[in-house]
Each structure stands twice: as C-alpha cells, then as structure tokens.
Amino acid sequence: MHYWLFKSEPTCFSIDDLSRRPQQVTCWDGVRNYQVRNMLRDEIKVGDWVFFYHSSCNPPGIAGIMEVIKNGYPDHTAWDLHSDHYDPKSTPENPRWYMVDVKLVSKFSQVITLDQIKNHPKLKKMLITRKGNRLSITPVTVEEWTTLLALSRI
C-alpha cells in the first residue's frame, strides 16, 4: 500500500471532470516522462491512495482523493495519431508509455492550498513544495497522508 500525488491542470482535467465520468473512473493518460512512467508501470498498484492536485491554477492545491483500481498498462493515446500525446516511438508491440486507472473517492470541501502545505511543519518537505519539481506524480509518506487527511476535515 502506497500513497501518491497526481498533478493535473484543472483546465485540462479537474476533479469535477472526474466526478462526472461514468463510475467516477478515468485512465490517467498522457504521462510522457520516464521517471513517472516507471512509477506508473512498476510501483503504483491497485489499492494505493492518491491525492488529486490541481496545478497551474489559482490557488494550486490538493482537491481530493482517488484510489488506484487498475495496475499499469500501455497508454494507447501514444499511438493515436490524433491525440495530443501521440508518440510515434511507442507502438502496441513495444509500448513506451503507461497509465493506471483511478476512481474518485472524495472531493474535499475546500482545496488544501500549496500555500498551506508550504507553511505546515509536517508538510513543508513534500516534493510538491520544491521549486522546479516537474514530476507529475510524486510519492507521499504515510505521515504526510494522515496530516493532509486531518487538514481536509477542518
């Protein structure tokens, strides 16, 4: 059992978009970074818990919780010519990119803002607070998870 944080720009895909999906499920496609690909393929497993983080918006922060419901499998948008994430170097025979499926568990009544996270003694070391951190998926520790859950109920 592991904990993660997935970033998404809400103008692209928000937690409300997820809540409107059938079964409130989506495949987390479009990752085109090797470090993150490796996490999706090898480390992120069914039953893991995920924070849904809104980036490049005002305010950036954690909007809710998801659960992983399908282990890593090839990201088929990579071989879709019409996809924004098309990558000719990935093929069905030799897939380069992976994704998992996630399901919405809950949306927080209020976003836990990046500012709150940066100012919280137990959270200020989270990878998300580091300037220049460009990984769209990062691991979260148990302590960070429980601290954030408590904050979400305030």
Added chain:
DNA sequence: GCCAACGTTGGC
C-alpha cells in the same frame, strides 16, 4: 506573461 528549473535532444 515572466522566468527558474530541469528533462530531452542531437551534434560532436
């Protein structure tokens, strides 16, 4: 819209 950070690309 600026710009720092950093991953990727490609020439050598």
Added chain:
DNA sequence: GCCAACGTTGGC
C-alpha cells in the same frame, strides 16, 4: 558520453 540548446512546467 558530454554538453549546449531547446522545450516544457508551473508558481508567481
């Protein structure tokens, strides 16, 4: 395999 140039991310 080095490293400069380039592109992208994402907070501000």
